[in-house]
Amino acid sequence: MTERQVVLRETRDGVQTLKLNRPDKLNALDFALTEGLVQALKDADADPSIRVVIVTGAGRGFCAGADTREFQVLTPDNQALVERRAALTTELQGLVKQMSKPVIAAVNGYAMGGGCGLALSCDLALAGESARFGYPEVKHGIVAAIVMAGLVEHVGRKAAFDLVATGRTLDAHEARQLGMVNRVVADADLLGEVQALAQELAAHPLQAMQATKGIFHRVTELPFSEGLKIGQQLNAHMRAFRQAESTE
Ligand code: COA
Numbered sequence: 001m002t003e004r005q006v007v008l009r010e011t012r013d014g015v016q017t018l019k020l021n022r023p024d025k026l027n028a029l030d031f032a033l034t035e036g037l038v039q040a041l042k043d044a045d046a047d048p049s050i051r052v053v054i055v056t057g058a059g060r061g062f063c064a065g066a067d068t069r070e071f072q073v074l075t076p077d078n079q080a081l082v083e084r085r086a087a088l089t090t091e092l093q094g095l096v097k098q099m100s101k102p103v104i105a106a107v108n109g110y111a112m113g114g115g116c117g118l119a120l121s122c123d124l125a126l127a128g129e130s131a132r133f134g135y136p137e138v139k140h141g142i143v144a145a146i147v148m149a150g151l152v153e154h155v156g157r158k159a160a161f162d163l164v165a166t167g168r169t170l171d172a173h174e175a176r177q178l179g180m181v182n183r184v185v186a187d188a189d190l191l192g193e194v195q196a197l198a199q200e201l202a203a204h205p206l207q208a209m210q211a212t213k214g215i216f217h218r219v220t221e222l223p224f225s226e227g228l229k230i231g232q233q234l235n236a237h238m239r240a241f242r243q244a245e246s247t248e
Helices: 031-046 068-072 076-098 114-121 136-140 148-155 157-166 172-177 187-202 206-219 224-237 239-247
Strands: 007-012 015-020 052-057 061-063 103-107 110-112 124-128 132-134 169-171 183-185
Touching: 007 031, 015 031, 015 187, 031 052, 031 076, 052 061, 052 187, 061 103, 061 114, 076 114, 103 114, 103 187, 110 114, 114 124, 114 132, 114 148, 124 172, 124 187, 132 172, 136 157, 148 157, 169 172, 172 183, 183 187, 206 224, 206 239, 224 239
Parallel strands: 015 052, 052 103, 061 110, 103 124, 110 132, 124 183
Antiparallel strands: 007 015, 132 169
């Protein structure tokens, strides 16, 4: 019997769709799925034939966050495992920013805790009408810790504290109002809309797209005056892009 693939990969016209494949557990992130997704994202980034990546979930969930059943073994007397888990989650939550190509989340259902963080970590996110978002960690007696930076970055302090302190669930429209997703579409249209957006990005000149993503994530980390400076440098450098494209 072949081993079930934890992340399904499908590539069409330069766009690779990564589908979390643990539908019976709403794609909760256990070790295997987290490792599988990290590897799949790294492979996609390294593959020159892929220009844009889509992340979505199999079944009725996008990703229900950390696998709560693993909490039983993640105890202080298993400190090495606890630290390995924290490092793996941190790697996943920060990975899209490190990648050279755009990643789009297609949020097709529950996006909770680390799953919500995953959606926010993508460069763009579209949600189906039935998508639900939230950071319920505090209800489990833990903290939405690794996902906190990404949440504050997207929604600001007041809204972020509301979400992590209440653990409440948001519908797709509220998530859109808070800036957690770009657009809400009918469930049935979600994958088609995301695929169309991905194809639009994939059609842009590669070097310009990669440099746009690169400078975007640097600028978000920098004070305005330094962001302006690296913009000036890229502006001078990018003049060579069009020449490079035309000689390809
Ligand atoms: N970890 C492990 N398993 C999970 C899970 C998680 N985070 N979230 C859902 N599942 C499993 C359920 O245990 C259930 O498995 P079972 O059929 O073997 O019992 C299956 O996925 C379906 O979940 P269920 O709760 O029956 O679906 P629902 O539609 O009634 O509720 C949620 C959906 C998302 C509201 C609910 O599953 C939930 O609250 N999950 C936990 C989310 C969470 O707290 N994430 C952050 C963890 S720090």
